[in-house]
Amino acid sequence: MxxxxxxxxxxxxxxxxxxxxxxxxxxxxxxxxxxxxFQLYDTYYVVAIxxxxxxxAILMWFFGVIYWTMDKTGKKSNYMLSFLHxxxxxxxxxxxxxxxxxxxxxxxTPFAILIVFAASQIAFLANVFLSFLRK
Numbered sequence: 590m591x592x593x594x595x596x597x598x599x600x601x602x603x604x605x606x607x608x609x610x611x612x613x614x615x616x617x618x619x620x621x622x623x624x625x626x627f628q629l630y631d632t633y634y635v636v637a638i639x640x641x642x643x644x645x646a647i648l649m650w651f652f653g654v655i656y657w658t659m660d661k662t663g664k665k666s667n668y669m670l671s672f673l674h675x676x677x678x679x680x681x682x683x684x685x686x687x688x689x690x691x692x693x694x695x696x697x698t699p700f701a702i703l704i705v706f707a708a709s710q711i712a713f714l715a716n717v718f719l720s721f722l723r724k
Contacts, residue, residue: 602671603660606653609679610646616686617642625685638686645682652678652713659720670716677709 617639625636652675659666681702 601656601660602666602668602675603653603656605672605675606649606656609649609675613642613646613649613679613682616683620686641686645686648682649679655717659717664720665723666716666720670712674709674713674716677705677712681706681709 620638623638625638625641626634628634656666656671684702
């Protein structure tokens, strides 16, 4: 039986999510002394990179569990939408975490990053919804 699914282990969406967690935690170790600081109206927020990295690792674990559940229940997700969602999410969250990204310079840059991140999550929701509609 010939399958059109890629044969590599790391090409399943949940494996990509779960394999990214050690790399995310490594970023937290490398840039542990840095903080994310941003101003929203009259409040100035400061978040340590360790807290941010743990939240991102939990988010990627959550996405991995959803993809794994879909795979185990026989609902196949679209591979390209899954890869686009995971790659875009990791890229955006890594850009935010890097201290040299300079996203605090103007209002337009963080807003554009937020729009791309939201579009990636909409692709994820569409992928999940479409996989449950297919037989």
